[in-house]
Amino acid sequence: MTQNGNLKRRVRARAAKTGESYTAALQHIRQPPDEPAIRSIRMAVAQTSLFNDPRDISAFHASGTEMRRLMRDAHKAGARLLHFPEGTTCWPHKRIMSEIGPREIGPSDWTRFEWGALREELEVTRRLANELKLWTVFGSVHQLTSPHRPHNSLYVVSDRGELVTRYDERLLSNTKISFMYSPGRIPVTFEVDGFRFGCAIGMEAHYPEIFIEYEKLNVDCVLFSTAGDSPSNAPAFAAEVLGHAASNIYWVSYSTLAPQSTAVPSGIAAPDGQWAAQCPKNGMPAIAVADIKIDPENLARPWRRRVRTDLYTPHQVNGDPRSDGKNLF
Template sequence: MLKLATAQSPLSSDLRESAAGMCRLIREAAASGADCVHFPEAALSGYVKSEIKSWVDVDWEALEASLDEVRACCAETGIWAFVGCNHRHPNLSRPLNSLYIVDGRGQAVARYDKRYCSNSEITDWYAAGNQPVTVEIKGIRLGFLICIEVQFSEFFMEYERLGVDCVCLSSGPGLEMFRIQCQGHAASNCLWLSYSVPENGSDKQPSCFIGPDGEILASCVRGASGLVIGEIDPSDAKWDIPVNKARPWRRRARAGEIYLEHRLKD
């Protein structure tokens, strides 16, 4: 069983303020017994068009120092953090919209780069990533997506095929339709889903944690910094139908072989 904290942290153009706020939530998550904490899109770096008006204005060394603060906090508390942060890649002319996966020793063990950037992102701001990313914590496999990628069902089906138990979707301002889509993807693929949005973008839809049947199990308070703790336990009897029955059956249904003998021939 894994305890995952879904965070609702404020977006800020002040890197030190962002790092301090994230560290407060990491410590709060650790005190609540969480194994990991999931943050919104660009939670540390700030998002383009709102906190960032031009890449020229970004102090990348200061951003790296702020990331080091968050990593040190993970090492201090012993829990993982999934950190929304812009990433400058040496082989690309544009930064990536990323999630750093920081383990309980403070090491950045993986990085998910947003693959389907929005029209304005790919036109003027970001380069695009090219692969899914999974990590395993306490026997639970997690996958990662960012914001508008909620609108692409193939990503959720891909993670289902990769054996993911929970998808962590980091987003910008929370939208009711994004939350509805999250619930649909969770139910269709029998996955837990953590939906993390920023505090100053949660008035329409706050961060929430969704079960593998598509039901919202916990939600943050609208317009307030905070987090909720969700438990991911595939062995729990209450999840027997979605996890042990529906999920493997749907995998067979998608493969199509179970229909061959009884399929209409003419």
């Protein structure tokens, strides 16, 4: 009992000092002395070709073939997880989908979407993930029962070829929410080899609250997939990704379609706000690989959590400097 009580006191003391949860502090203290404190996992990020006509069955097959080629490249590079962009399988063009288009944008006619071809490609991709033992995260439209619009989603397929979860875009553009998709409602996390990942998609890089929410959920990396609209939009997304990584002290993977890469290619941002790896800037499908590392001794993230609480309240001095002329300078 005494030994158990001492352990609990050590865990509580560490949790109070670092801001970690009780479970995280316990895991750190129980870590064997010869086990390295820094954990790592190798992941890959992809940029893929643009396929935007969901009526074209041959395009679905081409996108699936390209995905699986990049999956084999990631496997050869030793990656445990491969992250693809929004609309990897198909990014339906709003004018092609518009029932009053293409000159005008209106409600999408989802009967134009070749759902059978999509399901066929997803099944082949799922089997390859199992064969390669590669976690695979990719963007796809997710069909709902009529009359509901589909979701714009990220599918998470495990290294056993199982669809373990799905993230649906929550903060949609005006066109998406007005004419195309149903919004999602919840954040989604999953774990690979002890690393926790969060998911974001579309234009959600514009919203810091999405990334702050994932920090509170204790993720090690956020997978942000986008398709962009034109290469001119890519620098803003990339700047925001680097900022989210630095301000939240976690990794962010930025995956976009290959045409965007002429401005900013897909890449993996480190917690210091720098690119750890980037794909070629040539408009071609490719992958980039980085070893994501987590150092539990780094106290920057726990400290920022404490700062966001009432840490400073006991140290604040009463009074409003605007009403105290003697203390303005």
